[in-house]
Amino acid sequence: MNSTTPLTVGDHPHASFPEGVELDCGVTLAPVDIAYCTYGQLSANKDNAILICHAFTGDQYVAEAHPLTGKPGWWERMVGPGKPIDTNRFFVICSNVLGGCMGSTGPRSPRTDGQEAPGELWGTAFPPITIRDMVRAQHKLVHSLGIERLFAVVGGSMGGMQVLEWAVTYPQMMLAVMPIATAPFHSAQNIAFNEVGRQAIIADPDWRGGRYWEAGVVPARGLAVARMMAHITYLSEEALTRKFGRRMRRGPAGGQGPEGPVSTFGDIFEVESYLRYQGSSFVRRFDANSYLSITRAMDWFDIAADHDGDLTPAFAGTAVRFCVVSFSSDWLFPTSAARTLARALNRAAANVSFVEIETDKGHDAFLLEEPDFDRTVRGFLCGVAEHAGLS
Amino acid sequence: MRLDQRLIADMIEPKTRVLDIGSGDGTLIGHLYRERGCDARGIELNMELVTRSVAHGLPVVHGDADHDLAYYPDHSFDYVVLQRTLQAVERPREVLRQMLRIGRYAIVSFPNFGHWQLRLRLLLGGRMPMTAVWHTPWYETPNIHPCTIRDFLELCRQDGYIVEKWLAVDEDGERAPWRRSIRLANLFGEQALFLLRRR
Numbered sequence: 001m002n003s004t005t006p007l008t009v010g011d012h013p014h015a016s017f018p019e020g021v022e023l024d025c026g027v028t029l030a031p032v033d034i035a036y037c038t039y040g041q042l043s044a045n046k047d048n049a050i051l052i053c054h055a056f057t058g059d060q061y062v063a064e065a066h067p068l069t070g071k072p073g074w075w076e077r078m079v080g081p082g083k084p085i086d087t088n089r090f091f092v093i094c095s096n097v098l099g100g101c102m103g104s105t106g107p108r109s110p111r112t113d114g115q116e117a118p119g120e121l122w123g124t125a126f127p128p129i130t131i132r133d134m135v136r137a138q139h140k141l142v143h144s145l146g147i148e149r150l151f152a153v154v155g156g157s158m159g160g161m162q163v164l165e166w167a168v169t170y171p172q173m174m175l176a177v178m179p180i181a182t183a184p185f186h187s188a189q190n191i192a193f194n195e196v197g198r199q200a201i202i203a204d205p206d207w208r209g210g211r212y213w214e215a216g217v218v219p220a221r222g223l224a225v226a227r228m229m230a231h232i233t234y235l236s237e238e239a240l241t242r243k244f245g246r247r248m249r250r251g252p253a254g255g256q257g258p259e260g261p262v263s264t265f266g267d268i269f270e271v272e273s274y275l276r277y278q279g280s281s282f283v284r285r286f287d288a289n290s291y292l293s294i295t296r297a298m299d300w301f302d303i304a305a306d307h308d309g310d311l312t313p314a315f316a317g318t319a320v321r322f323c324v325v326s327f328s329s330d331w332l333f334p335t336s337a338a339r340t341l342a343r344a345l346n347r348a349a350a351n352v353s354f355v356e357i358e359t360d361k362g363h364d365a366f367l368l369e370e371p372d373f374d375r376t377v378r379g380f381l382c383g384v385a386e387h388a389g390l391s
Numbered sequence: 392m393r394l395d396q397r398l399i400a401d402m403i404e405p406k407t408r409v410l411d412i413g414s415g416d417g418t419l420i421g422h423l424y425r426e427r428g429c430d431a432r433g434i435e436l437n438m439e440l441v442t443r444s445v446a447h448g449l450p451v452v453h454g455d456a457d458h459d460l461a462y463y464p465d466h467s468f469d470y471v472v473l474q475r476t477l478q479a480v481e482r483p484r485e486v487l488r489q490m491l492r493i494g495r496y497a498i499v500s501f502p503n504f505g506h507w508q509l510r511l512r513l514l515l516g517g518r519m520p521m522t523a524v525w526h527t528p529w530y531e532t533p534n535i536h537p538c539t540i541r542d543f544l545e546l547c548r549q550d551g552y553i554v555e556k557w558l559a560v561d562e563d564g565e566r567a568p569w570r571r572s573i574r575l576a577n578l579f580g581e582q583a584l585f586l587l588r589r590r
Contacts, residue, residue, distance in 0.1 A: 344462075346463050351450050354441075354454070356438055356453055376445050379448050382448050383445075
């Protein structure tokens with residue numbers, strides 16, 4: 001946790017909506033910017049667009065080097081020419097979620113509710129947002145691109161929540177959806193994990209009641225701890241054992257703490273070192289107040305609750321083709337949650353495929369090398385195209 | 392496609408809704424979808440086969456006959472198919488009931504335990520019969536509910552299902568010529584194939 005300077009936000013390509021977005025909380029958030037990337041060519045009939053929804057700490061840089069971190073796009077192995085989501089064939093759109101911090105309007109944007117001091121940012125005054133609000137903003141973006149109907153909406157984890165929300169809120173807007181490593185509601189355990197992360201941020205003195213930008217600091221420790229804890233939930237016990245086991249590495253003082261040659265925290269386990277690295281690199285690219293806003297949006301997510309507690313009516317009469325994918329070692333969004341979803345879709349007589357991919361990589365498996373998963377994505381999309389009569 | 396699958400496909404009207412329970416690698420639903428214009432979907436227990444089917448663009452869910460049929464709405468399919476599996480499910484009677492709740496027609500095939508070879512081997516050898524169709528030893532077999540053609544007809548009678556069509560076939564799926572006599576079919580048919588509907 002050495003470097004605590006956040007990387008500066010450049011000007012990300014975006015669309016602006018002066019009229020803003022009406023939020024579930026009743027507030028109209030205006031204006032709204034939505035930063036996005038596209039890949040491939042939109043066909044003349046505008047029938048080949050796939051919207052990809054990113055996960056909690058992802059962003060719109062799906063298939064290109066990230067302008068801030070320089071790292072490859074987060075789904076480059078899935079999206080690109082000849083890849084399972086083939087940009088030679090499909091026009092791919094991915095936008096930064098509302099409430100995010102990579103160019104879309106969020107807590108780090110200038111406050112615009114009429115009560116702002118000059119130069120004030122939203123911070124914790126940013127109105128509470130929901131997954132549906134994120135989807136409403138994406139809908140505006142898609143509409144502004146002249147697309148009346150998406151070919152498919154695809155996403156994992158929180159991206160999968162958005163996918164489900166799309167299918168429920170705009171069922172006429174797409175032929176197919178792929179909710180991946182996700183659930184129709186956020187579980188108590190997941191809310192609990194989110195709460196620990198939030199409390200770590202809030203407990204950091206540098207958070208300063210959410211107004212840390214005024215002092216030119218970031219709550220780096222709190223945010224890093226939140227990330228470290230969350231990162232554990234993205235893996236699995238087997239994956240951690242396989243990658244790190246109980247291996248040690250020399251601490252910064254060469255195994256010697258301040259008290260001399262024998263020290264409790266002189267040498268550290270490799271898994272600790274890995275998590276510290278994950279924490280410190282995260283604070284440079286992610287905004288703490290966005291972390292609070294977005295985790296809260298996930299906690300509120302419950303498709304059934306918005307339909308009198310029953311999941312099936314939410315999908316009643318849908319013509320959308322579903323492909324639900326889970327991963328066997330994912331304990332954050334376990335297969336049981338995906339099965340609940342698949343059964344509710346069956347009850348609604350929806351056209352649904354449901355695949356559990358066998359892997360030890362945990363929740364993060366959807367971002368990693370999984371040949372069966374790649375084949376599933378490619379095959380499902382080809383099947384939808386075949387059914388729709390698209391060449 | 393196996394010959395018995397072809398016989399099943401022949402029982403299905405084009406452009407209908409079909410649910411194949413135990414859809415395997417998706418051969419039958421793929422055929423019905425691509426050649427017959429059916430809205431054909433599958434349920435399969437073997438995840439490798441599920442993945443293979445979905446990767447071929449076919450709508451298949453991971454699940455099984457005993458646990459997942461309850462989640463399908465009434466009358467949501469025209470045909471519900473169960474190939475060579477009835478003898479291996481936990482509750483065959485309930486599975487049949489679910490099939491005819493979900494579908495207008497049920498198509499069921501199963502290996503006939505009344506075949507003469509089985510009868511003869513049990514009679515003469517005094518051991519559980521092993522044949523080309525029944526080839527796993529008693530302690531390993533998934534076939535926990537074997538029945539004969541006459542047993543099956545009796546269950547249909549009890550539960551009020553109407554037999555629209557039936558066929559006895561040999562292991563390769565060739566139609567066997569004992570159409571007129573159930574007793575002969577029960578003695579000489581290795582596999583049985585039924586098209587049922589609700590009364």
